[in-house]
Amino acid sequence: MTQEDKELLLKDLCARLPYGVILNVTLKDKYDEIVNRDIEMFDNNLTYMISDSHWKTYKPYLRPMSSMTKEEKEEYQYITERWMYNADYSIADSIDWLNAHHFDYRGLIEKGLAIAITENNNPYKK
Secondary structure (H helix, E strand, O other), X not given: OOHHHHHHHHHHHHHHXXXXXXXXXXXXXXXXXXXXXXXXXXXXXXXXXXXXOOEEEEEEXXXXXXXXXXXXXXXXXXXXXXXXXXXXXXHHXXXXXXXXXXXXXXXXXXXXXXXXXXXXXXXXXX
16 A cells, blocks of 8 residues: 555545444454454544554445435435535535445545445445
């Protein structure tokens, strides 16, 4: 992973923390064996996580933009248009909505930095 990829991922993950982002991580356990698991990020100490030598890979589970349903598209359009015409709202409302719904608006899936959520692979559905 390049430094640029690390910075992009850190920027993206920090914005997603309030929405309970789940990561698939590969790390070394206390016996130096490689372990793969899903963890929910609730701690904002991501810089440590990314620089920690025990963490080998970390990829958030995100939804491709193409998976947005018709209802979600309408809701997102409403939120986006609202900030364009009403000074009480901002573009941040649109970004917050995308983060809350775990959408990959930065292209992390295509870059291999995130795992696409599918119907059969959705860790957010309990």
